[in-house]
Amino acid sequence: MASLQDQLLKAGLADEKKLKAHQKEKKKQRKQQPKGAVQQDETKLRAQQAREEKAERDRQLNEQRNEEARRKAITAQIRQLVETNRLDRSRCQTDYQFVHGKKIKKILVDDTMTDQLSRGRLAVVFMDERYEVVPEPVARKIMERDADAVVVLHDRAQQADQDEDDPYAGYEIPDDLMW
Structure with missing residues (x-):
């Protein structure tokens, strides 16, 4: 079976000069383009995609490490605040x-601490699986870092409003009354 070029020559639709010029042009193009250029382009593309995927994974891993380091730093700051400012019980x-959560917990305090806890001057903080009593300004600093660490901190403003509207404000509670 003859090629298409031979068939066109026999039919008189193409001449020898055009055929040779076309063959020379094809040969030039083949020589200019190295062998496997298409494969090299695909290989480069795959390598580029692999680099981009690796960079994305590295970025996510680095982000996770930074977040974990930030959490550790905050925990260390809270631990230091609690250790330096806790009250002796x-x-x-x-x-x-x-x-705390859904459970009722209890700690030992003295009578002045009980009064100050109820007035919002002291707070109960949960750190390292134990409860500590700290002053209110320290509890506010801890809340800035981690609100879940402060378990009990009564708001002073609410109690001031309640004291003004209290219908029993004129009645004193006897000292010997135990709840």
Whole structure:
């Protein structure tokens, strides 16, 4: 079977000069384009995609590491604030009950701490699986870093409003009354 070029020559639709010029042009194009150029382009494209995917994975991993380092730093700051500002409860004998999560917890405090806790001057903080009592300004600093660490901190403004509207404000509570 003859090629298409031979058939066109026999039919008189093409001449020898055009055929040779076309063959020379094709040969030039083949020589200019190295062998496997299409494969090289695909290989380069795949390599570029692999680099981009690796860069994305590295970026995500780096972001996770930074987040974990930030959490550790915040935990260390809270631990330092609690350790330096906690109140001594070694001689306390009064139970103070509060809600943490869905459970009622209790810690030992003295009577002045109980009063200050209820007025919002002291706060209960949960750190390292234990509860500590710290002053209110320290609790505010801790809340800036992690609001979940502060378990009990009564708001002073609400209590001031309640005291003004309290119909029993004129009645004193006897000292010997125990709840």
